[in-house]
Amino acid sequence: MRKAGLTLLRPDWQSPLSPYFGIAAWMLIYDMRTDQKTFERNRLLMGRGVVEVFARHRCTDAVFSNIGPGALEILRAAGIRAWYGPSDVPASQLVDRLKRGELEPANEARSHDHDCTGSHSHRGKLRNYSRRGGERGRSARDQSLSAIARS
Numbered sequence: 001m002r003k004a005g006l007t008l009l010r011p012d013w014q015s016p017l018s019p020y021f022g023i024a025a026w027m028l029i030y031d032m033r034t035d036q037k038t039f040e041r042n043r044l045l046m047g048r049g050v051v052e053v054f055a056r057h058r059c060t061d062a063v064f065s066n067i068g069p070g071a072l073e074i075l076r077a078a079g080i081r082a083w084y085g086p087s088d089v090p091a092s093q094l095v096d097r098l099k100r101g102e103l104e105p106a107n108e109a110r111s112h113d114h115d116c117t118g119s120h121s122h123r124g125k126l127r128n129y130s131r132r133g134g135e136r137g138r139s140a141r142d143q144s145l146s147a148i149a150r151s
Contacts, residue, residue: 001032001060001061001098001099002031002032002033002058002060003029003030003031003032003057003058003059003060003061004029004030004032004059004060004061004062004063004095004098005027005028005029005030005050005053005054005057005059005061005062005063005080006027006028006030006062006063006064006085006091006094006095007020007021007024007026007027007042007050007062007063007064007065008024008025008026008027008028008039008091009024009025009026010025010026011026011028011039011041012091013028013037013090013091013092014090014091014092015028015090015091016087016088016089016090016091017063017064017065017085017086017087017089017091017094018064018065019065019066019087020066021047021050021064021066021067021068021071022045022046022047022048022049022050022068022071023042023045023046024042024050024064025041025042026039026040026041026042027039027040027041027042027050027053027054028091029053029054029057029059030091030095032095032099038057040053047067047068047070047071047074047075048070048071048074050071051071051074051075051078051080054075054078054080055078055080059080060080060081061080061081061082061083061098062075062080062081062082062083063083063084063085063094063095063098063103064082064083064084064085064106065084065085065086065087066084066110066111067082067106067109067110067111068109068111069109071109072106072108072109081105082105082106083098083103083104083105083106084103084104084105084106084110085097085098085103
């Protein structure tokens with residue numbers, strides 16, 4: 001383990017994980033050798049973009065609370081080990097748990113709002129969102145996207 005990438009709600013060492021991998025507002029790159037913390041805003045809002053940032057920083061591990069099958073496949077293809085972390089634990093403690101080997105390996109996709117372990121894919125589709133009409137409902141995911149767009 002050299003560097004870990006975490007998907008966070010805020011650019012803060014005490015931030016919890018985002019409930020969504022691809023649309024996490026922030027990413028933390030943590031260098032375990034130097035204790036350096038780098039926060040990057042997620043501008044692409046898709047799993048592939050998060051993996052690209054982690055790969056560009058040469059992350060060896062990624063920690064998240066949920067991930068879809070497509071993003072997990074891309075993460076594995078990039079050679080980055082995948083770990084599930086509890087969503088209510090601050091990033092600082094998650095890094096400590098990763099170092100101690102206490103996190104659950106992400107062997108299968110797991111989603112916050114539906115089962116993504118099957119062969120289906122929801123890539124590019126957001127629930128309660130219409131290209132023509134915008135938001136139809138105010139789910140947590142929609143609120144997260146709105147907050148990101150406003151900042």
